[in-house]
Amino acid sequence: MPTVYMVQADDEQTCADEMARMCAAFDLQPLLPPTRSAGTERWLARATTKAPDREVRGRQLG
Numbered sequence: 001m002p003t004v005y006m007v008q009a010d011d012e013q014t015c016a017d018e019m020a021r022m023c024a025a026f027d028l029q030p031l032l033p034p035t036r037s038a039g040t041e042r043w044l045a046r047a048t049t050k051a052p053d054r055e056v057r058g059r060q061l062g
Helices: 012-026
Strands: 004-009 028-036 043-049
Touching: 004 012, 012 028, 012 043
Parallel strands: none
Antiparallel strands: 004 043, 028 043
């Protein structure tokens, strides 16, 4: 399973801007667009690493 990164901000635009910056800087793929978090009233967005074409387990030879 890929790693998930999250941004939280006080407003939707800041959240979207920071997520776009992170995706560009770290070659991430957006996973969840800016969404209002119930309870905290903050905005959050998520991104993930780009998953490999196949899963590799154990030691690789060659």
